[in-house]
Amino acid sequence: MERFVNWSGSLAFDAERLRQPTSEQEVIDIVHEALDRGGSVRPVGSGHSSTPLAETGDTLISFGRMAGLVGADKSNGRATLLPGTGLAEAGSALAEHGLAMENLGDVDYQSLAGAMGTGTHGTGRELGNLSSTLVGGTLVTGTGAVVRFGEQADSAQGQTLLRAAQLALGALGVLTSLTLRVQPAFDLHRQNWMTHIDWVLGHFEELSQTCRHVDFYWYPRSDRAQVRVLTLPGDEPAISPPGYLKKDERGPSYEVIPNFRDLKFDEMEYMLPLEHGLEAFRRVRERVKDRHRDKVGWRVLVRTVAPDDAMLSNIRQPTMTIALLQNASLDHEPYFRDMEALFLDWGGRPHWGKKHYRTAPDLRRMYPDWDAFLTLREKCDPEGVFLNDYLTEIFGLQGAP
Incomplete structure (x- = not known):
């Protein structure tokens, strides 16, 4: 048995076996072995997710030995990487070719496939989530077949599969190579200001429209x-918030964007229409102060994201995200459940990799391509090799293989 504990410590389970393939053929063999005995397989990345997407009592498959840059084409703005490549590793590997990912999330210790599979995002009104930069790749399905999608495929079906594979929760199969849209390497200038929340609310709209990345903690x-x-060096805004400058650094984008996290926390994050985002945050602020202030040990993070077209994307319009962070040592459920009701009132959709309490009927109403995704899921995995109890529940597949 292999004991798995996620990053925050809020999720633990025992898998019968752990497989760490080094090649696509080994992945195929793992799937065929599960098919032969009527078993199941779940992929896992770095374990940063707070939802039980990877949970299994059968075979857990980790891609730490399938990592690295396969190839890069600077003239075409494309790079192909293996699924277990860490985001930090991808940044340094791309930099050697004068390239960079368009954006990164708040941390960079996630694996590339894991970050894509859950819709990891950073901040920036003109910048989509990481999944939106996936333009092609290969997938080993639940039948053991190798399927190419996106720019690696010749058919229209390949483009449809791309929209499903960009954010698939590991439900279609496992990605064995990922081709990303990348851009020339660039530097960034980071400035972190400590100030009062009222100043931020009064200036956030202007800052988010004029700066490449802006977010705030409350x-x-x-x-x-x-x-x-x-911002790009030279594009800094002329601001002087009441308070002080906490951090001021410049460097390659892949080094400057991520933040170091040594304290463990659980998190709920909802994606809200940008046009209502600041008003929704004001309601969040009121409710936290009225009901939860004495029990909230940490902070609330607000970011913006550009829309994309993945079937299960929770960012189909200009979006503001509001994330509740609670120390892993403190109870989070009463706080998260109460705040989730407010997010839903504002038309929010949950982050797939973070705590939420939505079930299949709720989610089907939120996603217009829900049934199309489930049709593709069944085609890719007719025996349910990649299903677990959690996916069965949120997809409403009780009674499936």
Whole structure:
């Protein structure tokens, strides 16, 4: 048995076996072995997800030995990487070819396939999530077949499969190569200001429209905020918030965007229409101060993301995301459940890799391509090799293989 514990410590399970393939053929063999005995397989990345997407009592497959850059084409703005490549590793490998990913999330210790599979995102009104940069690749399905999609496929079906594979929760199969849209390497200038939340709310709209990246933390117990502004050197805004400059650094984008996290936390994040985002945050602020301030140990993170067209994308329109962070040592469920009701009132959709309490009927109403995705899932995995209890529940597939 292999004991698995996720990053925050909120999820633990015992898998019968752990497989760490080194090649696509080994992945195929693992799937065929599961098919032969009527078993199941679940992929896992770095374990940063807070939802039980990887949970299995059968075979857990990790891609740490399938990592690295396969090829890069600077003239075409494309790079192909293996699924277990860490985001930090991808950044340094691309930099050697004068390239960079368009954006990164708040941390860079996730694996590439895991980040894509759950819709990991950073911040920036003109910048989509990481999944939106996936333009092609290969997938080993639940039948053991190798399927090419996106730019690696010749048919229209390949483009349809791309929209499903960009954010698939590991439900179609496992990605064995990923081709990304990349751009020439670039530097960024980060400035983190400590100030009052009222100053941030009064200036956020302007900052988010003029700066490449802007987000902010709100600290409920002090009502202070940390606004984080990242721009191309020379494009810095002329601001001087009341408070002080906490961080001021320049460097390659892949080094400057991510933040170091040593404290473990659980998280709920909802994607809300950008046009209502700041008003929704104000309601969040009121509710936290009224009901939860004495129990909230950490902070609330606000970001923006550009829309994309993946079937299960929770960012199909200009979006503001609001994330609740709670220390892993403290109870999070009463806080998250109460706040989720508010997010739903504002038309929110949950982040796939973070805590939420939505079930299949709720999710089907949120996603217009829901049934199309499930049709493709069944075609790719007719025996349910890649299903687990959690996916069966959220997809409403009780009674499936």
